[in-house]
Amino acid sequence: MITMIIFYAIFMFIIGALMTSFYHVVATRIPKHETIMGRSHCESCNHQLRWIDVIPILGYLMNRSRCHYCQSKIPICHLLLEILGGLLFMMTFLIFGFTLELAITLIMISVFLIESISDIKYNVVIDRVWIIGLIPLVLIRIIEKSFFTFLLSAVILFTLLFLIAFIAHKITKKDALGGGDVKIYIFVGFLVTYQLGILTLFLASLFGFIYGMIKLRNKQNGIPLVPFIFIATLIVYFYGQDFLNWYFSLLGM
Secondary structure (H helix, E strand, O other): OHHHHHHHHHHHHHHHHHHHHHHHHHHHHHHHOOOOOOOOEOOOOOOEOOHHHHOOOHHHHHOOOEOOOOOOEOOHHHHHHHHHHHHHHHHHHHHHOOOHHHHHHHHHHHHHHHHHHHHHHHOOOOHHHHHHHHHHHHHHHHHOOOHHHHHHHHHHHHHHHHHHHHHHHHHHOOOOOOHHHHHHHHHHHOOOOHHHHHHHHHHHHHHHHHHHHHHOOOOOOOOOOHHHHHHHHHHHHHHHHHHHHHHHHHOOO
16 A cells, blocks of 8 residues: 555656746746647757657766756756655645545646746746636536535635725835736635635735845846745635634633
């Protein structure tokens, strides 16, 4: 039994690393209106990569973090991202096993990995990505007979974010929240209840504020919020209800 769990965990890590490598392609090509079906190429010399070069983690290590053809340095974020994706897939399997909860979590991770990369590189939220992720999520909620609960959550969260963005724009004459950040909370609403969704917004804003205070030197540049929404949603998805229960117990509720 333990042997099979270890085998499946390693398998999920490999799948996660492979999928994350593909997600990186999706996140970098769609905003540039490029096809995602073409072969991968070096970002410096545009030479098509060998099959071994595109193997997640292994290709990076075998080439010693450099392009096989032009020897340009490959950013270490490629390696770290593939490791992160593998670990997230493996972790969720170890927590949930092969269940619908695993499917929900993998959809969440997949959508947010793509959207986070796109937001960091281009300040773009790719609507078709979260919409495609929303479709199986809605089907799962229907199977679980919780569709209307999460539909209400999605409506409340989207409306709340829209009002915050609208009021902030009227007051400051600047966009406090991007349109993509607002719309992606429709997706978040089908992941967690609106109470937990509000908690993700609070945590994402807190993380973004801390990041901005530490890293953001040019105040004209916006902060990519989606990565912080991703981190906040992960935390809340696994621990949010425990936090709310603890908080309400302090209030005697």
